Amino acid sequence: MSATTLSLLLILAGGLFVTGFFGLLARRAILFQLISLELMLAGPALAFLAGGAFHGSQQGQGMFVLIVILAAAEVALGLALYLALGRVADVEDSDTITRLRH
Amino acid sequence: MSQFVALWCAAVALACAILAVTRPAIVHALIWLVAALLSLAACFFALGASFAGAVQVLIYAGAIVAVFVFVVMTVDASPEALARERARLAEGWKRPAAAVAMVAMPLALGLASGAAQPVAGPEQSLGALLFGPWALAVEAASGLLLAALMGARHLGRRRRDG
Numbered sequence: 001m002s003a004t005t006l007s008l009l010l011i012l013a014g015g016l017f018v019t020g021f022f023g024l025l026a027r028r029a030i031l032f033q034l035i036s037l038e039l040m041l042a043g044p045a046l047a048f049l050a051g052g053a054f055h056g057s058q059q060g061q062g063m064f065v066l067i068v069i070l071a072a073a074e075v076a077l078g079l080a081l082y083l084a085l086g087r088v089a090d091v092e093d094s095d096t097i098t099r100l101r102h
Numbered sequence: 103m104s105q106f107v108a109l110w111c112a113a114v115a116l117a118c119a120i121l122a123v124t125r126p127a128i129v130h131a132l133i134w135l136v137a138a139l140l141s142l143a144a145c146f147f148a149l150g151a152s153f154a155g156a157v158q159v160l161i162y163a164g165a166i167v168a169v170f171v172f173v174v175m176t177v178d179a180s181p182e183a184l185a186r187e188r189a190r191l192a193e194g195w196k197r198p199a200a201a202v203a204m205v206a207m208p209l210a211l212g213l214a215s216g217a218a219q220p221v222a223g224p225e226q227s228l229g230a231l232l233f234g235p236w237a238l239a240v241e242a243a244s245g246l247l248l249a250a251l252m253g254a255r256h257l258g259r260r261r262r263d264g
Binding site: 001002005008009012013015016019020022023026027029031032034035036038039042045046049050052053058059060061062064065066068069070071072073074075076077079080081082083084 | 105108109112113115116119120122123124128131132135138139142145146149150151153154157158161162165166169170173174176227228231232236239240243244246247249250251253254255257258
């Protein structure tokens with residue numbers, strides 16, 4: 001692949017990260033913020049894979065595997081926290097959690 | 103030519119991601135998230151990283167989004183939702199159709215006919231990397247995943263008394 005393709009792919013990866021960051025800041029519902037976090041992780045995954053393909057190395061895919069494991073752990077904990085907060089304190093958006101005890 | 107397919111699919115993924123963070127309904131955002139992740143998987147295949155593409159489809163778009171769907175099922179369910187959903191679909195089918203056409207366009211044009219170049223050697227070298235020099239990182243990641251799942255199980259249990 002050419003260097004132009006690599007830089008375009010890196011721009012798109014940055015766009016994915018920035019989109020997720022915007023969603024994380026702009027949305028208030030916790031589920032939307034978790035979706036935005038997924039998109040924020042997808043951006044660096046694309047960047048690692050594009051770099052690995054450009055340099056002809058498998059280490060990009062190795063980093064992608066680690067990113068997927070991180071995303072799975074984050075979603076499991078985040079959704080469990082969301083369910084627990086909804087059950088205990090009837091919390092649905094992150095503005096109402098100003099302190100983590102009630 | 104597979105570079106063009108990779109760029110195209112990444113651009114579609116970005117468009118779907120922008121839609122995912124701007125839709126007001128949670129289910130719509132989730133569907134757009136699936137669309138973004140699947141077109142990103144197509145981008146990975148076009149880049150020659152077929153293992154990453156398969157993992158993206160199986161774990162990201164399969165398992166992680168399935169967990170999201172399970173949680174969304176606890177959020178709302180109403181009996182007249184079906185009729186409302188039909189009315190919504192009648193007015194809002196154009197954007198999903200456009201996204202499907204954008205994903206399918208490189209395939210329909212036959213641009214993806216050439217096989218993607220493998221990144222570096224066969225997939226065995228990825229396994230040799232992960233279980234050779236990177237074994238410590240993989241062990242740390244598995245410990246993180248185990249701790250997260252145990253934490254989720256701890257948070258999700260039902261308390262007997264308040």
